[in-house]
Each structure stands twice: as structure tokens, then as C-alpha cells.
Amino acid sequence: MRFLVSAGPTREHIDPVRFLSNRSTGRMGFAVAAAAAAAGHTVTLVTGPVALETPPGGIRRVDVISARDMLAALQEHLPETDVLVMTAAVADWRPRHTAGAKLKKAAMNPVIELEPNPDILATLAQAKAGRTFVGFAAETGDPLPEARRKLIAKGLDLIVANDVSRSDSGFAVDTNRVTLIGADGTFAPLPLLTKHEVACEIVKWCETRRGTQT
Numbered sequence: 104m105r106f107l108v109s110a111g112p113t114r115e116h117i118d119p120v121r122f123l124s125n126r127s128t129g130r131m132g133f134a135v136a137a138a139a140a141a142a143g144h145t146v147t148l149v150t151g152p153v154a155l156e157t158p159p160g161g162i163r164r165v166d167v168i169s170a171r172d173m174l175a176a177l178q179e180h181l182p183e184t185d186v187l188v189m190t191a192a193v194a195d196w197r198p199r200h201t202a203g204a205k206l207k208k209a210a211m212n213p214v215i216e217l218e219p220n221p222d223i224l225a226t227l228a229q230a231k232a233g234r235t236f237v238g239f240a241a242e243t244g245d246p247l248p249e250a251r252r253k254l255i256a257k258g259l260d261l262i263v264a265n266d267v268s269r270s271d272s273g274f275a276v277d278t279n280r281v282t283l284i285g286a287d288g289t290f291a292p293l294p295l296l297t298k299h300e301v302a303c304e305i306v307k308w309c310e311t312r313r314g315t316q317t
């Protein structure tokens with residue numbers, strides 16, 4: 104199968120040296136890419152700025168900065184995709200104005216005006232056809248109600264719900280405690296696993312769903 108995986112944060116620049124972003128390190132997305140490649144699948148990995156080496160297995164890597172760059176890269180690669188896994192922590196907002204040169208402190212407005220970024224999954228869902236779409240719901244507190252809402256609102260086949268307020272789960276740690284919730288009725292609370300193990304579970308779910316191993 105052909106996997107398209109997004110990973111990492113996006114950066115929304117205020118000027119060439121300042122940006123809005125989030126705590127994502129890309130580890131979960133890179134683990135999904137690695138697990139899919141190790142299982143013999145073709146993998147394209149579209150990643151925001153992260154400090155990670157591309158995993159082995161012939162993964163095609165596309166580096167992007169902003170949410171709009173990520174959307175454009177994913178749109179370009181979607182036609183040759185069977186399974187999309189959106190682990191990226193996409194910035195929901197960007198500054199309305201990006202300065203071309205570093206802003207001087209004295210010239211800066213203490214209020215930054217924002218405008219919304221596109222919802223990448225919802226945009227790609229318009230061209231979903233027979234593809235399998237997997238999303239993540241990173242929440243602080245019980246992630247299940249929001250995960251179920253996003254599963255439907257974003258037209259997903261599977262959502263991976265995780266509570267990022269726990270110290271052993273979510274951003275910048277090697278483990279994750281997630282629940283897989285599928286549009287097909289899948290409800291699988293997984294124990295505390297490494298991100299590699301979580302990634303293998305996601306890849307296995309996609310293989311079963313599509314009825315093929317490669």
C-alpha cells in the first residue's frame with residue numbers, strides 16, 4: 104500500500120526570526136512512517152520542522168514549514184496514496200501579516216492579529232475517494248468525546264485519541280497511551296506503548312481495513 108504521513112509541528116512566521124508553533128517533535132509521525140516502511144509499504148513523509156533523521160526503508164521525505172505548505176505538499180502526493188495518516192500538529196492560526204525583515208522591538212505591535220489556517224484533513228477529505236484517512240486527536244483531559252466528534256467532522260476512518268496532559272503520553276516522550284476509534288465501530292484502548300508500538304498498531308489496523316498486507 105502507499106502511505107502518506109504528515110508529522111511534526113507547523114511554523115507560522117511573524118517575521119524571518121519569529122513564529123507561532125507548538126510542542127510537537129514529530130516522533131509519532133516518524134514512527135508511523137518507519138513502521139509502514141518496515142512492513143513493506145511505500146511511504147511519503149511530509150514533515151514540519153523537526154530534529155529527526157529520516158527512518159530507513161526508502162521513505163520519500165518532503166520538508167515544509169507552514170500549514171499552507173503542508174496542505175500543498177499533501178495535495179500533490181494524495182493522488183498516489185492509499186492511506187493518509189495525519190499526525191502533524193497543524194497550527195490552527197497564522198499571523199495575518201508576515202514581515203519580510205526582522206521587526207524591531209520598538210516597531211512591534213504587542214497584539215498579533217491572526218487568521219485561520221485551512222483544516223488540512225477537512226480539505227483533503229473532498230478528494231478522499233476510496234482512500235483510508237487516519238487522524239489524531241491530542242487533547243488535555245478525556246480525549247474520547249472530542250475524538251469521536253473529530254472522527255465524524257473530518258470524515259475519517261480512524262482517529263487516534265490521546266491525552267497529552269499525561270507525562271507518559273503525547274508530546275516529546277517516547278511512549279503514548281492511545282485509544283483507536285474507527286468509523287467501522289473499532290474501539291481499542293491500548294496500554295502504555297512506545298510510539299513505535301502504537302505506530303505498528305495503526306499500520307496493522309490499516310492493513311486489515313484494506314484487506315492487504317503490502
Ligand code: CTP
Pocket residue numbers: 170189190191192193194195220221222223224225237238239240241242253257
Ligand atoms: N488537523 C488538520 N488541519 C488543521 C488542524 C488539525 O488537518 N488545521 C488534523 C490534525 O493533523 C489531526 C486532526 O486534524 O489529525 C485533529 O487535530 P486537532 O488539533 O486535535 O484538532 P482541531 O481540528 O485543531 O480542533 P481543536 O483545536 O478544536 O481541538
